[in-house]
Amino acid sequence: MPTIKEVADLAGVAVGTVSHVINGSVPVSELLKRKVQAAIRELDYHPNHVARSLKTSRTRTLGIIVPDMTIPYYPRVIRGAEAAARERNYSLIAVNSDDNNGRQKELLSLLRSQRVEGILLAVAVGPTPLAQINRIMSAGIRLVCVDRIPDRLAVDSVSVEDVSAAELGIDHLIAMGHQRIAIVTGPLTLKNERQRLLGYYQSLERAGIRPDTDLIWEGNNLADDVAALCRTRLHKTAGRPDAIFATNGPTGLGVLRALRDCGLRTPEDMALVTVDELTVDDLFRPAVTTVVQPAYDIGFRAAEILLKRIENGDGMLEEMTIRLPATLKIRDSSRLPFGAGAVRPQ
Secondary structure, eight states: OOOHHHHHHHHTSOHHHHHHHHHOOSOOOHHHHHHHHHHHHHHTOOOOHHHHHHHHSOOOEEEEEESOTTSTHHHHHHHHHHHHHHHTTOEEEEEEOTTOHHHHHHHHHHHHHTTOSEEEEOOOSSOOOHHHHHHHHHTTOEEEEESSOOTTOOOEEEEEOHHHHHHHHHHHHHHTTOOOEEEEESOTTSHHHHHHHHHHHHHHHHTTOOOOGGGEEEOOSOHHHHHHHHHHHHTOOTTOOSEEEESSHHHHHHHHHHHHHTTOOTTTTOEEEEESOSSSSSOOSSOOEEEEOOHHHHHHHHHHHHHHHHHHGGGOOSOOEEEEOOEEEOOGGGOOOOSTTOOOOO
């Protein structure tokens, strides 16, 4: 197995220079960095991070816990976080809580045992383990919340601006002539879901539309469950909405399945807008109008803050609260209603 001294000899530099390149602890000229990296590749050298961490108490490793990696939004968050970590020569361990509070507690303990220096956390549904998180932070492990921001926890956080994100979708549906707009939410125990519901109310109020409690459908983050909920509501023709706003990707998929099962067409029978892209491609027909969260940027900014906390210690005293704007991608699913007197847009 090659040693760090062999890497230094091959590159023609001091052992300390190789260490600086590997750890990113001291700036090294681009010329020397390229020499060291070429020697590392040629010798297939792998630093013993475990041994080094025992000596220095540094692992240069971060962890990120997300509810469900199969939802296209979260891999984009992870990619952004990984890019920021890589810029500072940190590694990132990504794990999946299955949106389960018990599993989340296990993963927090696991990451702590792996001696990560910081954790990015998108909280699972259910009570946030405040005591456990406070113990982790008291032990010197930094933590930043991403996407889902828990109540009653003083911690840095990065997410979309949830209220205005919902307003983008609802304002668009109202502008397209829709009046009876149903909202399908995830669990309202989550703060971001409550904020999106608030955006729905505010948009209706500005337009002079009285909210109808029969059009507020609280679901969960499982597409099959949401589909069952929506089928029950959509089978009734009396009071049926003419548009639906889904507050996240899984609820959007559930709505689409329910529309299909009920024989309803989008946009001819029912307009649809959802938060988050439903797939990683554009194969849905009709294409779905989407409120797009800046997932990559959320992950990148959150990891940047986490790394600053790790590297600056108590030099950053103020709690960082970053809320990024969403954008609206208008597609086929939110055309004007084709009822009496309506004209199909060209």
